[in-house]
Amino acid sequence: MLWLVCVLGLIACGKDAVPPPGAAEPMTLGSQNETPKVAPAPPSEAEILRGTYWPPAKLDGGVARISCEYDYPSFGEGERLTSLDFFSLVDALSPCQARGVVRLRYQGKIGAGFTALVQRVAAMATRMEIQTRILDIDSSGGHVEEAIRAGDSIAESGWAIWVRDGSVCHSACVLVLAAGDTRSVEGKVGIHRLMRDRSTATSRAELSRELRSINQQVRDYLERNGVATSVSDLMMTVANRDLRILTADELKLFGLDGTNAAQDDLDRIRLTRKCGDDFVRRREAFRRAFDAQCMATGKNFESMPECAKALQGEYGFPDKTCPSDSPADLYARDLPDLLPFEEEAVSNEAKAAGDGGKGAEKGAAKKSASRQVE
Incomplete structure (x- = not known):
């Protein structure tokens, strides 16, 4: 019987002791309730x-x-x-x-x-x-x-x-x-093909694994920027030494x-929260009409602000609830500053043939500037 008591005692010694009800918790080095300190993230x-x-x-x-x-x-x-x-x-x-x-x-x-x-x-x-x-x-x-x-x-x-x-x-x-x-x-x-800067690949299999990782990063990146992920797949078919x-x-x-x-959708979401669905629908309809009527072939840049003003009433602008976001006002206010070539617009085409190509360069600059307001 004595050996049984000893065995049970040894087993009990191997377990965590359970304090009786109401007994104080055992003291340890440092408070058990203290939240572990986490190093702050470095600033971005x-x-x-x-x-x-x-x-x-x-x-x-x-x-x-x-x-x-x-x-x-x-x-x-x-x-x-x-x-x-x-x-x-x-x-x-x-x-x-x-x-x-x-x-x-x-x-x-x-x-x-x-x-x-x-x-x-x-x-x-x-x-x-x-x-x-x-x-x-x-x-x-x-x-x-x-x-x-x-x-x-x-x-x-x-x-x-x-x-x-x-x-x-x-x-x-x-x-x-x-x-x-x-x-x-x-x-x-x-x-x-986009390759890792310092590749350690020694076989096709290793290179394939590296490229698969890069390709996934690129696909995720293109997707969040509104670009077709098929661009990444097309890249994979062109050797790095080719183009x-x-x-x-x-x-x-x-x-x-x-x-x-992607940015256009985000801007639309923000504008809808601020000005409402009806405002956004009218604004988009205005922009389509502006592109078709005010930026049509043969239209000169000086006429764009006046063309925008002429369209605004048809689409209910300027809007009293969101006047600073009314597109007619934005076009009328910003176009003269965005297109700083008005005084030369009429004569550029005539000059283009004899100015060493500068007329063509200015045309490209105008085209780029016009895209800024689309």
Whole structure:
């Protein structure tokens, strides 16, 4: 009998002791009710750039210029940006504050410096309430991961993107193009396989796994930016050393030229919450009529504000409930500023044949500017 008592005692010693009712809980080092301390998440880049101390960043692999004008044939490419620090951006963008337009001309590779560039120009433009931001890009590509990072920043900060005549947007640059609120393409847009920057693949199977991972990232990215995911599949069919130039029809079909469908839907949702369904339906009908009647072939730019005013009554604008969002007022107010070529509009066609092609360049600039207000 004694051996049974000893065995039961040993078993009891192996279990956690249960304190009797009302007994104080055993003391431990540190309070058992204390919430574990979790290290705070590091601040995002956007949060950092709200202050005046910006961490060092360098523009590598490209040249950036800042202009406050749409009309690059008349006003040039802008002043070269040599530093990405806070006060350099203050100096560079201050002249654009009154006009409310900044055009960032970038020529070079997509890398960490480019990501920092678009983030910092957007942050300074927000401080200065410069609402119209244009990325005038000429790039043969670069790092896929940085293109996605830069694109996500662009998508959150209201950029229009131009690939103007004579410029290119190849490879990873296409991901940047996808992020714009509007995209205006006159140059060449080309695609091929997007590969990891530092691939460690030693076999086709390993390379396939890497490419599958990249392809999924790219598909997710394109989808959230209103671009057909079939672009990613098409990329996979073109070897990295080759290039496939997309046609104008393909750019439209894939959602890489014109208004960003995802942003357009988001804007419509926000406007519906603010002004109501009826307002949004009338506004969209007005825009269709404006495109058909005021931007038809043969119409000159000076007539657009008057054409917009003539249409407003038909669609119930200006609207008293949301006057600042009435499209007729927006078109009438903004078009003269967005199209700074009125005095030359009549004579450009006559000059185009004898001015070394500058007339054609101005026509392209006008076309890009007109897309900004669509």
